[in-house]
Amino acid sequence: MQDFIQHIINGVSLGSIYALIALGYTMVYGILKMINFAHSDVYMVGAFAAYYFARFLGIENNPGITTLITLLVVSMVCCSLLGLAIERLAYRPLRKAPKLNILITAIGVSLFLEYSGQVVFGADPKVFPEVMKDFVLFKIGDIELKSFDITVLIVSVIAMLALEFLIFKTKIGRAMRAVSSNASVASLLGVNPDRIIAFTFIVGSSLAGVGSVLVGMKYPKIDPLMGMMIGLKAFVAAVLGGIGNVGGAVLGALIMGLSEEMVVAYLSSTYRDAFAFGILIVILIFRPAGLLGKYSVEKV
Amino acid sequence: MKRLLLALVLVLPLLSGCTKKENEIVIGEYDSLTGSDATFGLSTNKGVRMAMDEINATGGIKGKKVSIITLDDQGKNEEAAAATTRLITQNQVVAIIGGVASGRSKAAAPIAQSHKIPFVSPASTNPDVTKIGDYVFRVCFIDPFQGLVMAKFATENLKLKKAAILRDVKNDYSVGLADVFAAEFQKRGGEIVADLSYQAGDIDFKAQLTQIRSKNPDGIYIPGYYTEVGLIAQQTRQLGIKAPLMGGDGWDSDKLSEIGKDAVNGNYYSNHYTTESSDPAVTEFIKKFKAKYNETPDSMAALGYDAAKILFAALERSPDLSGKAIRDELAKTKDFPGVTGKITLNENRDAVKSAVIIQVDGNNRKFITTITP
Numbered sequence: 298m299q300d301f302i303q304h305i306i307n308g309v310s311l312g313s314i315y316a317l318i319a320l321g322y323t324m325v326y327g328i329l330k331m332i333n334f335a336h337s338d339v340y341m342v343g344a345f346a347a348y349y350f351a352r353f354l355g356i357e358n359n360p361g362i363t364t365l366i367t368l369l370v371v372s373m374v375c376c377s378l379l380g381l382a383i384e385r386l387a388y389r390p391l392r393k394a395p396k397l398n399i400l401i402t403a404i405g406v407s408l409f410l411e412y413s414g415q416v417v418f419g420a421d422p423k424v425f426p427e428v429m430k431d432f433v434l435f436k437i438g439d440i441e442l443k444s445f446d447i448t449v450l451i452v453s454v455i456a457m458l459a460l461e462f463l464i465f466k467t468k469i470g471r472a473m474r475a476v477s478s479n480a481s482v483a484s485l486l487g488v489n490p491d492r493i494i495a496f497t498f499i500v501g502s503s504l505a506g507v508g509s510v511l512v513g514m515k516y517p518k519i520d521p522l523m524g525m526m527i528g529l530k531a532f533v534a535a536v537l538g539g540i541g542n543v544g545g546a547v548l549g550a551l552i553m554g555l556s557e558e559m560v561v562a563y564l565s566s567t568y569r570d571a572f573a574f575g576i577l578i579v580i581l582i583f584r585p586a587g588l589l590g591k592y593s594v595e596k597v
Numbered sequence: 598m599k600r601l602l603l604a605l606v607l608v609l610p611l612l613s614g615c616t617k618k619e620n621e622i623v624i625g626e627y628d629s630l631t632g633s634d635a636t637f638g639l640s641t642n643k644g645v646r647m648a649m650d651e652i653n654a655t656g657g658i659k660g661k662k663v664s665i666i667t668l669d670d671q672g673k674n675e676e677a678a679a680a681t682t683r684l685i686t687q688n689q690v691v692a693i694i695g696g697v698a699s700g701r702s703k704a705a706a707p708i709a710q711s712h713k714i715p716f717v718s719p720a721s722t723n724p725d726v727t728k729i730g731d732y733v734f735r736v737c738f739i740d741p742f743q744g745l746v747m748a749k750f751a752t753e754n755l756k757l758k759k760a761a762i763l764r765d766v767k768n769d770y771s772v773g774l775a776d777v778f779a780a781e782f783q784k785r786g787g788e789i790v791a792d793l794s795y796q797a798g799d800i801d802f803k804a805q806l807t808q809i810r811s812k813n814p815d816g817i818y819i820p821g822y823y824t825e826v827g828l829i830a831q832q833t834r835q836l837g838i839k840a841p842l843m844g845g846d847g848w849d850s851d852k853l854s855e856i857g858k859d860a861v862n863g864n865y866y867s868n869h870y871t872t873e874s875s876d877p878a879v880t881e882f883i884k885k886f887k888a889k890y891n892e893t894p895d896s897m898a899a900l901g902y903d904a905a906k907i908l909f910a911a912l913e914r915s916p917d918l919s920g921k922a923i924r925d926e927l928a929k930t931k932d933f934p935g936v937t938g939k940i941t942l943n944e945n946r947d948a949v950k951s952a953v954i955i956q957v958d959g960n961n962r963k964f965i966t967t968i969t970p
Contacts, residue, residue, distance in 0.1 A: 300807055300808070300810075300811050303807050303836075304804060304807055307801070307803040307804060307807065308804075311801050415631045419635075420630070420631035420632055420633075420635040421635045421636050421639070421852065422633065422824050422852060422856065424852075424855045424856050431835060441837070443835065512800070516800035516801065516828055517828075517831075517856060518800065518824060518827065518828055518856050520633060520824075522632075522633065522798075523800075525798070526798050526799075527800075557804070558803075558804045559804075560804075561793070561804035561805055561808070562804050562807065562808055566766075566793040566794045566795065566804070566805050566808075567766050567794045569796075569804075570796070
């Protein structure tokens with residue numbers, strides 16, 4: 298029982314990190330109907346931005362809330378700028394091109410970032426600065442709740458609530474939903490779709506920035522290819538929850554995190570990914586649009 | 598015109614690759630200069646380069662300068678195979694110094710074998726590597742020996758009764774060490790209470806470690822590479838597991854302590870050589886390496902150096918530069934005074950030599966004991 302609860306804590310902590318990255322995939326998909334494969338590499342660049350900035354300021358061995366917030370802000374700003382640049386330079390010129398072209402461009406941008414990352418940052422793993430001390434916050438029986446897990450959870454929840462507020466309670470959020478629903482009609486009503494799309498990239502990328510600092514804090518090893526696997530899993534989580542649906546991405550990510558944890562704990566560590574992705578296949582058989590996604594007929 | 602230019606641009610690099618100079622002996626090398634285990638490749642390459650500079654400073658081999666072409670395999674099996682093909686067919690090398698990882702050697706060595714080009718691996722310890730053919734050699738010991746050494750050390754010196762294993766299931770090297778360790782540990786009366794796996798590139802190991810914790814082992818054997826081991830060590834201590842961790846030569850990198858911080862201290866791994874040795878060959882090597890690169894050589898650098906030196910010695914003895922002649926001379930290597938011990942290549946083309954057990958202590962590597970075959 299004690300181990301079971303420990304597994305739940307581990308799984309939720311892992312899932313909330315997947316959620317932050319999954320949100321970026323789902324937002325871009327919701328508005329542009331394209332999968333932004335470069336998203337996981339924006340996340341990687343965010344981690345390196347925080348790493349170099351911490352070294353620049355000399356705060357890499359100065360754990361505390363201020364360090365955490367500074368690095369979060371730095372990483373979010375860098376990720377948004379990069380997301381914006383990618384949208385402006387790579388995707389916007391292709392707005393009218395077939396969907397497949399944009400998809401392939403996205404893969405190209407992803408590979409470009411990964412491999413130029415190896416040239417610029419070096420291929421060997423770097424050690425992420427110590428953002429926070431890991432200590433036991435409170436203890437129930439033998440179950441320990443660590444500051445890392447709680448911080449990851451709190452920061453993720455704040456980021457997600459802020460996103461929820463932005464999309465449903467603000468004017469720009471309404472414009473985002475309008476563009477997502479029908480871009481040409483939205484533009485007739487005075488919404489500039491290009492600006493809204495750029496804004497979506499900024500928001501999605503800054504969430505990746507938040508994710509990168511949290512991952513760096515918890516798993517202090519960063520390298521230029523760090524986005525590959527976590528990006529794939531976050532993408533799967535987004536599909537699982539219903540891509541394009543913000544709540545679905547969070548739900549899907551939690552399911553991914555927990556199922557990975559439980560598969561290792563009670564079935565087989567060797568087949569962890571096989572089981573985790575197997576769950577995806579089963580869910581998609583019964584709900585092709587994902588758990589919370591709306592099934593829509595493609596009009597020809 | 599545009600098309601002609603394009604064709605020229607595409608064809609030119611191919612042509613330039615074919616030029617061969619008469620007064621040079623060209624040797625090929627591939628290794629992971631980028632990728633997740635890049636420090637292995639970079640270290641090996643430094644060792645190999647140092648050996649090359651030394652031999653060229655003393656007049657080369659039979660009056661010919663040695664030049665080494667190094668290609669990057671990006672830590673991928675298919676790239677290692679592609680690099681080997683390119684070295685043999687385009688650069689027409691006389692021999693190949695292979696990379697560190699066993700999985701990649703298994704992809705690359707069959708190509709060298711089929712072209713009858715001698716292939717010397719500095720550090721691929723998986724037993725199957727040299728079984729590929731009679732042109733494939735290595736200058737390191739093999740996995741069974743490393744697993745055996747650690748099982749012996751765990752039962753005799755650490756007096757462990759119950760051990761858990763956490764292996765990298767995608768890595769031939771890790772699986773090989775884990776299998777031998779498990780068999781030998783049980784043969785010596787120990788019990789394997791958990792045998793779990795992870796995959797290179799993972800960052801979260803808490804699920805496996807929570808399960809290991811419930812089995813309460815006296816020690817955990819993690820024959821993986823330093824990047825993951827550093828994180829595993831941290832998470833082990835975060836979960837409150839106090840048992841010592843043990844591993845193989847894949848731990849040998851300065852990054853281990855950088856990533857794992859305090860959590861890796863006090864743990865043990867088997868290795869090819871120790872910087873604390875008083876052997877003049879070793880102290881001389883360390884001195885020269887420090888002067889050249891301004892860092893302490895790890896065992897991959899030492900093995901790369903030895904691999905190159907053994908190959909140079911065989912080239913020196915060889916009557917001509919045909920693959921067959923070089924191969925025959927390589928096979929005759931006996932009691933070669935390398936940095937990583939006296940190296941004899943046996944009939945299986947494997948090196949016979951001793952291993953050392955090292956304890957991690959910050960950036961220092963405390964020498965604990967030597968275990969001979």
